Amino acid sequence: xxxxxxxxxxxxxxxxxxxxxxxxxxxxxxxxxxxxxxxxxxxxxxxxxxxxxxxxxxxxxxxxxxxxxxxxxxxxxxxxxxxxxxxxxxxxxxxxxxxxxxxxxxxxxxxxxxxxxxxxxxxxxxxxxxxxxxxxxxxxxxxxxxxxxxxxxxxxxxxxxxxxxxxxxxxxxxxxxxxxxxxxxxxxxxxxxxxxxxxxxxxxxxxxxxxxxxxxxxxxxxxxxxxxxxxxxxxxxxxxxxxxxxxxxxxxxxxxxxxxxxxxxxxxxxxxxxxxxxxxxxxxxxxxxxxxxxxxxxxxxxxxxxxxxxxxxxxxxxxxxxxxxxxxxxxxxxxxxxxxxxxxxxxxxxxxxxxxxxxxxxxxxxxxxxxxxxxxxxxxxxxxxxxxxxxxxxxxxxxxxxxxxxxxxxxxxxxxxxxxxxxxxxxxxxxxxxxxxxxxxxxxxxxxxxxxxxxxxxxxxxxxxxxxxxxxxxxxxxxxxxxxxxxxxxxxxxxxxxxxxxxxxxxxxxxxxxxxxxxxxxxxxxxxxxx
Numbered sequence: 001x002x003x004x005x006x007x008x009x010x011x012x013x014x015x016x017x018x019x020x021x022x023x024x025x026x027x028x029x030x031x032x033x034x035x036x037x038x039x040x041x042x043x044x045x046x047x048x049x050x051x052x053x054x055x056x057x058x059x060x061x062x063x064x065x066x067x068x069x070x071x072x073x074x075x076x077x078x079x080x081x082x083x084x085x086x087x088x089x090x091x092x093x094x095x096x097x098x099x100x101x102x103x104x105x106x107x108x109x110x111x112x113x114x115x116x117x118x119x120x121x122x123x124x125x126x127x128x129x130x131x132x133x134x135x136x137x138x139x140x141x142x143x144x145x146x147x148x149x150x151x152x153x154x155x156x157x158x159x160x161x162x163x164x165x166x167x168x169x170x171x172x173x174x175x176x177x178x179x180x181x182x183x184x185x186x187x188x189x190x191x192x193x194x195x196x197x198x199x200x201x202x203x204x205x206x207x208x209x210x211x212x213x214x215x216x217x218x219x220x221x222x223x224x225x226x227x228x229x230x231x232x233x234x235x236x237x238x239x240x241x242x243x244x245x246x247x248x249x250x251x252x253x254x255x256x257x258x259x260x261x262x263x264x265x266x267x268x269x270x271x272x273x274x275x276x277x278x279x280x281x282x283x284x285x286x287x288x289x290x291x292x293x294x295x296x297x298x299x300x301x302x303x304x305x306x307x308x309x310x311x312x313x314x315x316x317x318x319x320x321x322x323x324x325x326x327x328x329x330x331x332x333x334x335x336x337x338x339x340x341x342x343x344x345x346x347x348x349x350x351x352x353x354x355x356x357x358x359x360x361x362x363x364x365x366x367x368x369x370x371x372x373x374x375x376x377x378x379x380x381x382x383x384x385x386x387x388x389x390x391x392x393x394x395x396x397x398x399x400x401x402x403x404x405x406x407x408x409x410x411x412x413x414x415x416x417x418x419x420x421x422x423x424x425x426x427x428x429x430x431x432x433x434x435x436x437x438x439x440x441x442x443x444x445x446x447x448x449x450x451x452x453x454x455x456x457x458x459x460x461x462x463x464x465x466x467x468x469x470x471x472x473x474x475x476x477x478x479x480x481x482x483x484x485x486x487x488x489x490x491x492x493x494x495x496x497x498x499x500x501x502x503x504x505x506x507x508x509x510x511x512x513x514x515x516x517x518x519x520x521x522x523x524x525x526x527x528x529x530x531x
Contacts (some may be wrong), residue, residue: 008414009034009150011404012177012193014157014220017044018132018390019372020199021139022397028148030405034191035143036155036180038215038483042136044201045213045373046390049132050255051116052124053097053394054387055090058113061121063087070388073118074381075510077233077524082378085359086388086395093394094125100138103127116386117256117287124387129255129325135390154183156483157200157219158420160227160368161190167416173228175368176414181481188420188481194411195367195404198224199397202351202373203234203494205487208446209347211243211253216351217487218494220374224355225493225531229364232376232528233353234494235502235512238384239451241291243347245306246333254309254326254344256386259284259291261322263311266341267298274298289383289451289511292346296451299345308341346451350389352380352511353501356528361400367411369404371396381524382510427480434475434484437468441491449499453514461499468492501527 010031013020024033037043056066066087071078094111098104104125105112113122127134143149158179163170177192200220204212225231242259244252259265265284266273278294279286286294295307311319316338320327323337330337354376361369361377372393379392404411444464448457472492476485505512507521 007034008192010193011195011197012036012191013197013199014178015044015199015201015372015374016041016140016151016153017046017199017201017372018135018139018393019397020197021143022394023197023199023369023371023401024149025139025142025146026398026401027404028146031408032148032150034150034152034193036157036178036191037151037153038156038200038219039154041140041151041153043213043215045216046132046393047136048211048213049135049390050129050253051387052114052126052131053090053094053135053390054119054123054385055094055125055391056087056123057091057094057111057125058122061123065120066090066123069118069120070379070385071381073383073385075383075520075524076381077236077509077526078381079378082359086377086379086392089395090391093391093398096394097135097138100142102134102138118385132390155180155189156183156486157223158188158481158486160196160223161192161417162227162365165417167418172366173364174366175227176417178223179420181483181486183483186480188422190417190419192414192417194408194413195369197361197400197404198355198363198368198370198374199372199393200374202354203491203498204348204351206442206445206491206495206498207237207348207450208442209243209345211240211251211347211349213251217490218351218374219487219490220370221351221354221497222490222493224363224365224368224370224374225497227365227368228531229368230356230528230530231354231497232356232526233382233501234497234529235505235527236352236380236382236510237348237498238350238352238511239289239292239346240349241288241295241346242309242344244330245343245345249333251347252329253347254342255323256288258309258311258323258326261311261318262314263309264313265291265295266308266310267302268304268306268308268341268343269302289513292451293513295344295346306343306345309344310341311337312339312341350384352376352382352384353527357396359399360403361396362403369400371400376526382512422480426478431484434488437472438484438488438491440464441468441495445495445498449495449502451513453502453512455503455514455516458499458503461495462503465492465496465499469496497529500529
């Protein structure tokens, strides 16, 4: 078999962000764990989380307040039991992070709490405006120091290993690990385990503009779907209203707080301040989805590349003091935000749908647990409340680990699995095909399945997906896999799940806004797709 058979570990964790490392650390007290990362160990979304972690820690706040805020943001599509489950475990998750050495901001010894849109109280713990980086660093340090954890970067998972890959074929859907492309050797390695935790992040890169890191191509969602797991609410894609428009810099977020401190939006062609047309009372301080739709409407209506966000009427010192990181970054690109406007576009920001999981983080497939942005746990509903996402990673990462440990004796050792077969393939001579298809998907998803939808636009997207699917499957069948090809296949799978889900939801709710069905149904229903 050569090098293509990886070592067998007790548990395989796919993803090295907050969810994956939380699960790994908990499991490693008793088991041997292998953690796979696509690219660097720090290249997931966790490191990019600017905001913080929502938790009820103040005497004037209550779990009920946080639950209500989450349900209101989620358009009533949330599962109440899940919301309670996560929010009641938040304070303990923060304690655990403090033990790991995350240097949260403090005021006179107490944790400093900030407030974000949609929250009725101050309840966001943070490390300046770079919480995710500090959390990622602390979790990684603990994992690196743990002798029971093996961290393996530069692994691109191709597919989950299931009963279909057993030497004695089984249709049970039982998951035994994953096939992963080792970027350095170019070989596909089989990593087997009794239990597998999927923590592979969201699908933001399906869209032309996204704040997600380059690797957020929905791999976990696509692999679980192909293996037979149900996927839910994929039409619920959160868009951030203000991402820097710059052809060199792909995903620089201009924080909400710029509008909070007086930033105004203008049409660069007419010079008009347009928010009063969309929300006269709150103007630029309207909720994210309203501002994102307004920006989108101006861009589409006037054929613009971007709109302008301007805070230059505030004193220069005030702007520099409040936004040191952004100010410096923009100066490097030749934009001085103290003197003129910042060109911005809305951008995909968070995948609220995903693989269906229960409160034990179990998926439909035996042997497969999942946590974080690749899942749909019932926490976010139709719109994620700010700073609930990292929280979900800690709570469900821990839930997965606990459940695996509690049912360990019922989990069999992996049977004999067929190695990855690449006897019939050759190296691709046409990388340009992948690049072309990748760009095409992201562009039609942005234009047809973006912030504002219509049935006609969705059907156009579905048609494009059908055409591309034949091409990509044919290509995948004939050429040796590369990370780009794996990602293209997964992007297309996720695009299809999003479009199919959006066509099924014949109402507007939360993040799903369609001109053909502007009303909201009296009863909230999940959009569940069954393979």
